[in-house]
Amino acid sequence: MNDPVDILLVEDNPSDAELTMHVLERHNLAERVYVVHDGAEALDFVFGTGDYAGRDAANFPKMMLLDLKLPKIDGLEVLRRVKAEPRTRSIPVVVFSSSWEDRDLKAAQDLGADKYVVKPVDFAQFAEAVRAVLASGQGVR
Amino acid sequence: MSTDLGYLAAIVDCSDDAIIGTRLDGIIEIWNPGAQRLYGYTAAEAVGRHVALLESAEHRGEIANILARVAQGEVIRHYRTWRQRKDGSPVDVSVTVSPIRDTRRRVVGASAIARDMGPQATLENALRLSEERYRSLALASTQIVWTKDERGDAIGDWPAWRTFTGQTQAEIAGAGWRDAVHPGDRENISRVWAHAVENGTVYETEYRVRRNDGEYRQMAVRGVPVFDLAGQIREWVGSCLDITERKRVEEEARRSQRELELKTRFATIFLTLSEHEIFAAVLDAILQHMESEQGIFGYVDEQGALVFPIWTWSDCPVPGETVRLPRTQWNGLWGCALVEKRPVCTAGPRRSIVTPILFQNDVIGLFVIAGRTIDYTEQDKQTLERLGRDLAPVLKARLQRDNEERGRQRAEAEVRTINAELEKRVEERTAQLQAANQELEAFAYSVSHDLRAPLRAIHGFSRILLEEHAPQLCSTAQHYLEVVRANALQMGELIDDLLTFSRLSRKPLQKQTIAASDLVAQALAELRPETPARAELVIGELPACRGDQTLLKQVFVNLLSNAIKYSSKRATPRIEVGCLPRADGSPTYYVRDNGVGFDMRYVHKLFGVFQRLHRAEEYQGTGIGLATVQRIVHRHGGRVWGESELDHGATFYFTLEADP
Numbered sequence A: 001m002n003d004p005v006d007i008l009l010v011e012d013n014p015s016d017a018e019l020t021m022h023v024l025e026r027h028n029l030a031e032r033v034y035v036v037h038d039g040a041e042a043l044d045f046v047f048g049t050g051d052y053a054g055r056d057a058a059n060f061p062k063m064m065l066l067d068l069k070l071p072k073i074d075g076l077e078v079l080r081r082v083k084a085e086p087r088t089r090s091i092p093v094v095v096f097s098s099s100w101e102d103r104d105l106k107a108a109q110d111l112g113a114d115k116y117v118v119k120p121v122d123f124a125q126f127a128e129a130v131r132a133v134l135a136s137g138q139g140v141r
Numbered sequence B: 001m002s003t004d005l006g007y008l009a010a011i012v013d014c015s016d017d018a019i020i021g022t023r024l025d026g027i028i029e030i031w032n033p034g035a036q037r038l039y040g041y042t043a044a045e046a047v048g049r050h051v052a053l054l055e056s057a058e059h060r061g062e063i064a065n066i067l068a069r070v071a072q073g074e075v076i077r078h079y080r081t082w083r084q085r086k087d088g089s090p091v092d093v094s095v096t097v098s099p100i101r102d103t104r105r106r107v108v109g110a111s112a113i114a115r116d117m118g119p120q121a122t123l124e125n126a127l128r129l130s131e132e133r134y135r136s137l138a139l140a141s142t143q144i145v146w147t148k149d150e151r152g153d154a155i156g157d158w159p160a161w162r163t164f165t166g167q168t169q170a171e172i173a174g175a176g177w178r179d180a181v182h183p184g185d186r187e188n189i190s191r192v193w194a195h196a197v198e199n200g201t202v203y204e205t206e207y208r209v210r211r212n213d214g215e216y217r218q219m220a221v222r223g224v225p226v227f228d229l230a231g232q233i234r235e236w237v238g239s240c241l242d243i244t245e246r247k248r249v250e251e252e253a254r255r256s257q258r259e260l261e262l263k264t265r266f267a268t269i270f271l272t273l274s275e276h277e278i279f280a281a282v283l284d285a286i287l288q289h290m291e292s293e294q295g296i297f298g299y300v301d302e303q304g305a306l307v308f309p310i311w312t313w314s315d316c317p318v319p320g321e322t323v324r325l326p327r328t329q330w331n332g333l334w335g336c337a338l339v340e341k342r343p344v345c346t347a348g349p350r351r352s353i354v355t356p357i358l359f360q361n362d363v364i365g366l367f368v369i370a371g372r373t374i375d376y377t378e379q380d381k382q383t384l385e386r387l388g389r390d391l392a393p394v395l396k397a398r399l400q401r402d403n404e405e406r407g408r409q410r411a412e413a414e415v416r417t418i419n420a421e422l423e424k425r426v427e428e429r430t431a432q433l434q435a436a437n438q439e440l441e442a443f444a445y446s447v448s449h450d451l452r453a454p455l456r457a458i459h460g461f462s463r464i465l466l467e468e469h470a471p472q473l474c475s476t477a478q479h480y481l482e483v484v485r486a487n488a489l490q491m492g493e494l495i496d497d498l499l500t501f502s503r504l505s506r507k508p509l510q511k512q513t514i515a516a517s518d519l520v521a522q523a524l525a526e527l528r529p530e531t532p533a534r535a536e537l538v539i540g541e542l543p544a545c546r547g548d549q550t551l552l553k554q555v556f557v558n559l560l561s562n563a564i565k566y567s568s569k570r571a572t573p574r575i576e577v578g579c580l581p582r583a584d585g586s587p588t589y590y591v592r593d594n595g596v597g598f599d600m601r602y603v604h605k606l607f608g609v610f611q612r613l614h615r616a617e618e619y620q621g622t623g624i625g626l627a628t629v630q631r632i633v634h635r636h637g638g639r640v641w642g643e644s645e646l647d648h649g650a651t652f653y654f655t656l657e658a659d660p
Helices: A014-026 A039-047 A075-084 A102-110 A123-135 B002-013 B033-039 B062-071 B117-137 B159-165 B176-180 B183-199 B244-272 B275-289 B332-340 B378-468 B475-506 B516-526 B549-567 B600-605 B625-635
Strands: A007-010 A033-036 A063-066 A093-097 A115-118 B018-023 B028-031 B076-084 B090-101 B107-116 B144-148 B203-210 B216-227 B233-242 B294-300 B306-308 B323-325 B344-346 B352-359 B362-370 B511-514 B536-539 B545-548 B574-580 B588-593 B640-644 B650-655
Touching (some): A014 A033, A063 A075, A075 A102, A115 A123, B062 B090, B107 B117, B183 B203, B203 B233, B275 B362, B475 B625, B549 B625, B600 B640
Antiparallel strands (some): B018 B107, B144 B233, B294 B362, B344 B352
């Protein structure tokens, strides 16, 4: 649980999670991916609270892949809290949504999302985008 | 001022006086027949000219001065001056000038009521003549001459007195003549006589003498002492003159004068006061004229009920300000006056006169006066009848105007009620539509997220199977997986198109003026990847239009996309964009191709959602492009239609709301 995590995947749909993991695996990016299944769990993971109380809260993921439509706490609220907290503000967040709705796109941008990707995506392109964000060094060390 | 012209006309036409209405700058707007009689100009000659027209040379500037005072709200009463007639002759007038105010009480003009002093002068002349006659008669033989001793007893024969009174000489003798004098005047005679005797001065008085027909006549009496040689009064000689006629003329002149003043006051009241003030002011004027304390003045309304807008009957308090008496309650004195259409008078402590106001033999109002210290006379009744006749046409005009005003207000109130109902219905409908819209939006949002998730799984896993597990699959299985994947993709497109269509319908229109040629250029740039290089594009002159930029671009994209698609199999695809000559000011744009066209028998299906006239294998598409075009054009208030012949190309036309 205290292993360093590069990518936090927040996804409630098991099929989507599996497909995403598959793509990341194929491109050798899956080793340090951690999957959580709702917004509350994602926040607990990031801030070391709840079930993740023992986790080293200083050890932030290098990036988040965030679905918008999530149980308990929705993706936009997770994004807002992560970007509102000075410690976590610099974690790059890729919003990974099934919606082309203007209002979702705009809300995500306003809240400081670093990238907005609509599912489904071209597997290779998606992997490349993730690699680029990781490589950009924006992540918290 | 002109809004009240009809009403004013009724007031001014029926007046004997000259009534002139002017604007504050002195331009004449109202000129009644009385003014024509007095000054000689017809209304056609006077209206529109400056009122200084009437000034004579020696009174130059006087009218401007009066108008300036009236503009300040002042009323100039009974101003005696000379004016000049059309024929140049001078005329002696008494003028009352009042401000005319609009509904906000601002002075907007002046009303001048001018009375010809000519008839007045005639009365004055009559008085003068009478006096002259009196003086000359004193010297004439018809003079009643008398002689009395110092005690006042008759001396000798009084033939003229005998003739006048019918008394015999014996009856006159001594103090007998006093029997012909009115008993009420005898005491006064004794007093005046004693005074004259004591001082030896002229004896002068007036008393009533019973004429031979029994009627008491008013006499002016004058006597002088005749002295003897010793300086003692020997006897008195004197004369009596019947001045009854002179008194009557005097009284008539006074009455006439007062009634003229009252008529002027009525005209001023109706010309210058507002509806609420009129009844009180008229009643006030009548009560003052009749020296009475109490009165009421009412009118008969449209329903035939007698209405009293004000009530000053002190010993009969009533609730509210206005009293209504339906025709069924017309009884007693008032009922008698109203039904019999004549004044009714009662005497005694509760004395009163009830006078109906008649217009063309219809009862239109009533006034009652009461509370005078002495009984009302036949003459008072006649006076009130005259006042009623004077008031009738003016009151009638006023009531008619007020009725029309009430009718207008009722109509306005009805319109307001209807409007309010309409607004309420529109509000309800709008609320319903908003609710429906919100539901639709929530539905679309849900569709866009949830419907696509399973599709992604179908598409993603079939792709993984095909890419990574192909060796384990036979070619038939691979083909089936390919079909599954293609269908998942197709369904994704359908969902996307449906969402776009729904979004376009819900998005609020942001209208602006747009260069249509720019929209076409943008649309063609977007469609570049699917446009064959050999295609011939003809862009005609496109006038600007008003509409939502994003939505109208979508219209051109969809129409051009269709044109490119359905002409793509031609050797030389030809696509033309243009605009028909503007017949009614609204541009009709069109997009034409030389493609496969469509069968006009199915033209009604063109614009339906998911309607396709070609098989999917032949031409790709979800069948939502034209439905979207129609939705956008309709939202702009325009019309879209298509024309084609199978295999000979198609043309799609659309219009937008014309510029306002």
